[in-house]
Amino acid sequence: MEIADIPVIKRLQEDVVNRIAAGEVIQRPSNAIKEMLENSLDAGSKNITVSLKGGGLKMLQILDDGHGIRKEDMKIVCERFTTSKLREFSDLSSMTTFGFRGEALASISHVSHLAICTRTKDSQCAYKATYADGRIKDSPRPTAGSIGTQITVEDLFYNVPTRRKALNNPADEHQRIADVISKYSIHNAGVSFTLRKAGEGGPSGGISVRTQQGSSILDNIGVIYGTKISKDLISIEQKNTSLKFEMHGYVSNANCSMKKFILLLFINNRLVDCSPLKRSLANVYQTFLPKGTHPFVYMSLKIEPANIDVNVHPTKHEVHFLHEAEIIESIQRAVEVKLRSCDTSRTFYTQTLLPNVSIDLSEVTTKKSNSSEIKTYAHETIRTDGKLQKLDAFLKPQSANSSVSTSNDCQQDIMTTLTEPVDNNARSTADKRISKLPVQNLSGSVAMEIDSIEPPSKKLCVESLPLAKNDDQISKASNEKQKSDTTTSSFPKRKHVRLTSVLKLQQEIKENAHDDLVKVIGNHVWVGCIDPELALIQFETKLFMTNTSRLSEELFYQIMVFDFGNFGIYRLSEPVPVFDMVMLALNSTECGWQPADGNKIELAKNVVEFLKTKREMLADYFSLEVNEEGNIVGLPMLLPDYEPSMEGLPMFLLRITTEVNWESEIECFRTFCRECARFYSVRKGYINMPDLLKNTQMDTAPDDGVIADSSVDCEGSCFISQNSDAKSWKWVVEHLVYRALQRILLPGKSMLSDGTFLQLASLPDLYKVFERC
Numbered sequence: 001m002e003i004a005d006i007p008v009i010k011r012l013q014e015d016v017v018n019r020i021a022a023g024e025v026i027q028r029p030s031n032a033i034k035e036m037l038e039n040s041l042d043a044g045s046k047n048i049t050v051s052l053k054g055g056g057l058k059m060l061q062i063l064d065d066g067h068g069i070r071k072e073d074m075k076i077v078c079e080r081f082t083t084s085k086l087r088e089f090s091d092l093s094s095m096t097t098f099g100f101r102g103e104a105l106a107s108i109s110h111v112s113h114l115a116i117c118t119r120t121k122d123s124q125c126a127y128k129a130t131y132a133d134g135r136i137k138d139s140p141r142p143t144a145g146s147i148g149t150q151i152t153v154e155d156l157f158y159n160v161p162t163r164r165k166a167l168n169n170p171a172d173e174h175q176r177i178a179d180v181i182s183k184y185s186i187h188n189a190g191v192s193f194t195l196r197k198a199g200e201g202g203p204s205g206g207i208s209v210r211t212q213q214g215s216s217i218l219d220n221i222g223v224i225y226g227t228k229i230s231k232d233l234i235s236i237e238q239k240n241t242s243l244k245f246e247m248h249g250y251v252s253n254a255n256c257s258m259k260k261f262i263l264l265l266f267i268n269n270r271l272v273d274c275s276p277l278k279r280s281l282a283n284v285y286q287t288f289l290p291k292g293t294h295p296f297v298y299m300s301l302k303i304e305p306a307n308i309d310v311n312v313h314p315t316k317h318e319v320h321f322l323h324e325a326e327i328i329e330s331i332q333r334a335v336e337v338k339l340r341s342c343d344t345s346r347t348f349y350t351q352t353l354l355p356n357v358s359i360d361l362s363e364v365t366t367k368k369s370n371s372s373e374i375k376t377y378a379h380e381t382i383r384t385d386g387k388l389q390k391l392d393a394f395l396k397p398q399s400a401n402s403s404v405s406t407s408n409d410c411q412q413d414i415m416t417t418l419t420e421p422v423d424n425n426a427r428s429t430a431d432k433r434i435s436k437l438p439v440q441n442l443s444g445s446v447a448m449e450i451d452s453i454e455p456p457s458k459k460l461c462v463e464s465l466p467l468a469k470n471d472d473q474i475s476k477a478s479n480e481k482q483k484s485d486t487t488t489s490s491f492p493k494r495k496h497v498r499l500t501s502v503l504k505l506q507q508e509i510k511e512n513a514h515d516d517l518v519k520v521i522g523n524h525v526w527v528g529c530i531d532p533e534l535a536l537i538q539f540e541t542k543l544f545m546t547n548t549s550r551l552s553e554e555l556f557y558q559i560m561v562f563d564f565g566n567f568g569i570y571r572l573s574e575p576v577p578v579f580d581m582v583m584l585a586l587n588s589t590e591c592g593w594q595p596a597d598g599n600k601i602e603l604a605k606n607v608v609e610f611l612k613t614k615r616e617m618l619a620d621y622f623s624l625e626v627n628e629e630g631n632i633v634g635l636p637m638l639l640p641d642y643e644p645s646m647e648g649l650p651m652f653l654l655r656i657t658t659e660v661n662w663e664s665e666i667e668c669f670r671t672f673c674r675e676c677a678r679f680y681s682v683r684k685g686y687i688n689m690p691d692l693l694k695n696t697q698m699d700t701a702p703d704d705g706v707i708a709d710s711s712v713d714c715e716g717s718c719f720i721s722q723n724s725d726a727k728s729w730k731w732v733v734e735h736l737v738y739r740a741l742q743r744i745l746l747p748g749k750s751m752l753s754d755g756t757f758l759q760l761a762s763l764p765d766l767y768k769v770f771e772r773c
């Protein structure tokens with residue numbers, strides 16, 4: 001290449017640079033309007049009128065009654081980086097007014113013909129000036145006008161032909177402007193907004209948006225989006241001092257279903273986009289709305305200005321902020337809880353949207369007990385009985401457990417094999433049936449198998465549990481147990497726990513129990529699973545949605561507290577190194593390890609050493625067995641046949657060292673039991689049964705010489721073979737978890753309001769609705 005051919009680098013002319021920059025800030029008329037609206041609101045306006053010609057491309061005018069601009073400032077108002085709002089760089093972090101970079105007017109003046117007419121309250125008259133390329137054309141001229149500012153933008157993008165050509169649909173631009181004004185009018189409900197088409201008469205006077213001064217947010221949502229929506233809104237509020245944010249707004253309930261998701265998000269009073277927040281809100285609503293329908297959300301967030309980064313996008317539309325993930329998660333939770341607590345309104349459009357504060361059980365029970373003469377109407381008739389058993393409850397491997405299982409024991413033994421005949425050691429059983437349950441391959445390298453030691457009969461395992469809800473029942477249970485102990489000496493004698501800390505924890509659970517909820521869970525009739533985390537149950541004439549994760553966590557906590565020191569054991573066929581597990585946990589995203597936490601290997605070693613020092617206590621109290629080499633060899637059997645998902649083991653091992661308070665006895669028991677309950681609880685992410693089955697068949701069938709084929713057509717008869725379809729977790733949830741909940745759980749008072757129990761329908765109310773049809 002000849003030297004003459006190499007292109008010469010030239011400096012761009014300043015006005016070209018400015019025009020490019022302007023084009024980034026102002027991309028279409030609606031961006032200009034947004035900036036100017038924010039200026040008017042900053043100026044304390046109470047009435048704002050926007051007039052448009054050609055969708056704002058021909059003419060766009062905004063008139064406000066704010067404090068106006070001083071005559072002497074009019075000269076520089078359109079220069080780049082001139083602002084009355086920002087003086088030093090440090091102000092950037094504490095600025096709470098809207099646009100703060102002094103760029104908007106300058107940008108607009110580079111791509112349009114701009115005129116400002118303004119009057120402050122101290123001035124005798126208004127002044128008018130025109131601007132081009134960031135500069136005033138001639139000195140401001142006095143003119144008549146009221147206090148406030150009128151800014152007129154004509155021929156937007158007249159000097160950016162490509163942009164002008166791209167914006168060839170005035171109706172579309174008008175619609176976008178109407179959308180921005182509508183949203184600001186909702187957020188600033190006290191201010192009156194008007195949008196009109198200039199020079200248009202007719203009955204509407206060309207007005208497309210109008211809100212009144214002093215109206216409420218709900219009024220304006222009703223005016224703009226329709227009263228049907230505003231009726232289906234629930235107000236929501238949240239304040240979080242540690243994450244330094246406040247949120248308030250209105251979210252649609254489960255009755256309201258829109259064709260598309262409408263989100264009005266204001267962060268520090270600016271209309272912004274925040275895609276992660278939008279996504280997480282959409283996720284929450286998925287559970288509540290029918291497929292293909294969407295919610296309406298108006299949300300105003302106030303975040304510490306220092307934590308916001310508004311400069312990500314030139315139009316400052318997409319916002320990022322510090323602690324974004326935590327804040328979003330916290331909002332998501334708040335919305336979810338709110339929706340759950342208001343979800344009763346879904347079924348009856350007559351019902352108020354207030355949270356379901358108390359479950360009125362009296363209407364049914366008192367009427368029943370009053371006198372037999374009182375007629376029971378159809379709408380009060382209870383047609384179900386919580387004590388009824390279903391046939392499929394028996395279709396599980398353990399139900400056919402005889403004291404000795406042989407390989408001919410039909411299909412239930414398919415994946416099982418007999419090992420050493422008797423192990424009288426500790427809490428293992430006389431006829432130790434070992435079913436090999438390979439657990440999901442955790443990391444690709446650590447594969448485990450668990451030998452679950454199953455009690456020989458349902459009766460026995462039942463008695464090994466705190467099935468009683470009060471002391472009488474507990475003592476009765478242990479009496480019976482002693483009787484049965486004589487026939488089967490397999491179970492060790494129940495240890496009598498006299499630790500005051502444990503008794504105190506038991507007392508706490510009893511005192512905190514909510515009487516009505518105890519009745520509901522204790523007498524419910526199973527309806528079905530919605531997903532692994534949610535289920536439906538019926539109690540008398542009421543239908544409830546229950547949160548299985550929370551209930552099961554509480555269940556396992558209560559089992560641990562009431563049966564303290566008396567659990568059975570799942571003994572692992574191969575010891576699981578604590579070190580490997582903790583490394584897995586530290587490498588997981590859930591853990592959130594940071595370099596400041598220290599070297600992972602060191603941390604993992606510390607955990608191993610720590611658990612080794614607690615070996616005796618862990619084994620004695622919690623049946624968590626750690627051997628001298630620092631491997632896990634046994635896990636507590638909290639509920640017979642129910643195995644925790646081993647995917648939770650790494651996190652559990654890490655958390656018992658970090659989250660458990662090892663200092664005080666009672667707190668140690670409380671926090672340990674909580675962590676363990678968390679590990680055992682039914683959780684969505686951990687249910688992955690088909691994989692489990694694949695491993696089971698491949699790994700164990702050939703070795704054990706079992707008849708693998710017969711499992712195939714043995715539908716529902718074996719827990720393990722059931723794993724082949726997604727129904728298996730449903731069986732576990734229905735027949736193991738909810739049965740145990742029915743027998744054991746004492747639901748706490750908070751479960752009434754935190755979304756664990758939600759009343760969805762009641763028969764009398766449904767009758768009311770049908771009668772009206």
Ligand code: ADP
Nearest residue numbers: 039040043083084099100101102103104105149
């Ligand atoms: P910024 O809003 O970031 O300060 P702008 O370019 O949007 O920058 O506005 C520049 C300045 O013009 C503002 O700081 C404000 O002092 C003044 N101004 C603009 N619009 C108005 C208005 N409607 N009423 C009063 N002052 C205004």
Ligand code: MG
Nearest residue numbers: 035039099104
């Ligand atoms: Mg501004």
